[in-house]
Amino acid sequence: MEFLGIDFSCAFGSLRHGNFPDKDCLLPLISKLLGYCIVAASTTVKVPQIMKILRHRSVRGLSVVAFELETIGYTIALAYCLHKGLPFSAYGELAFLLIQAIVLVATIYYFSQPVPTVTWIRPLLYCAVAPTILAGQIDPVLFEALYASQHAIFLFARIPQIWKNLSNKSTGELSFLTCFMNFAGSMVRVFTSVQEKAPSSVVLGSTIGVITNGTIFSQILLYQKQEAKKEKKDK
Numbered sequence: 001m002e003f004l005g006i007d008f009s010c011a012f013g014s015l016r017h018g019n020f021p022d023k024d025c026l027l028p029l030i031s032k033l034l035g036y037c038i039v040a041a042s043t044t045v046k047v048p049q050i051m052k053i054l055r056h057r058s059v060r061g062l063s064v065v066a067f068e069l070e071t072i073g074y075t076i077a078l079a080y081c082l083h084k085g086l087p088f089s090a091y092g093e094l095a096f097l098l099i100q101a102i103v104l105v106a107t108i109y110y111f112s113q114p115v116p117t118v119t120w121i122r123p124l125l126y127c128a129v130a131p132t133i134l135a136g137q138i139d140p141v142l143f144e145a146l147y148a149s150q151h152a153i154f155l156f157a158r159i160p161q162i163w164k165n166l167s168n169k170s171t172g173e174l175s176f177l178t179c180f181m182n183f184a185g186s187m188v189r190v191f192t193s194v195q196e197k198a199p200s201s202v203v204l205g206s207t208i209g210v211i212t213n214g215t216i217f218s219q220i221l222l223y224q225k226q227e228a229k230k231e232k233k234d235k
Contacts (some may be wrong), residue, residue: 031195042093046100049175061172069157074098076150158212
């Protein structure tokens with residue numbers, strides 16, 4: 001019995017005979033289910049951040065460079081997974097995250113007016129190069145090098161935001177819900193990547209995501225707690 005690439009026959013067979021499925025049967029099943037849960041959740045993961053900006057009409061405390069680099073990282077990661085022919089459950093969220101990341105960057109640009117002319121060069125370059133990368137129409141060696149670099153891209157996408165939070169002692173308009181989902185999704189993706197036997201580079205990328213997203217999420221918890229104490233004290 002198979003549905004969306006998930007084989008339930010092993011689990012149902014064990015349960016039919018009154019036995020609990022063993023580890024070798026259960027872990028791949030859990031991995032597939034969690035993978036599709038991540039894909040489903042990814043369809044709205046950045047919506048809270050976009051809505052918070054629109055509601056407050058402010059990008060206070062947000063690093064534009066961080067979100068631009070994040071978009072580039074999603075593009076490379078998605079192209080690589082497509083090129084490698086990985087199952088959709090192992091990378092599907094990247095497609096939805098990329099679309100939302102582009103919308104988010106456009107929203108940040110809009111509320112950062114006036115945007116310097118030089119800044120527009122970056123999105124124009126992206127629009128010129130991204131289709132070629134997504135289509136996989138580049139040298140295989142260069143493709144591997146690009147994917148290796150996307151780990152550094154995601155790392156440096158988070159560092160400006162982490163540093164800005166530290167400098168401001170505040171997370172500004174960062175969305176608690178979006179950051180929490182990023183952190184939780186990274187943790188689950190480490191597990192599913194291992195179970196799907198994804199390349200070690202994919203597992204490494206998810207691990208970096210856990211560390212960096214976890215740092216930003218902890219900053220939100222810390223600074224919101226400090227701000228709540230300050231407000232209570234002022235009253």
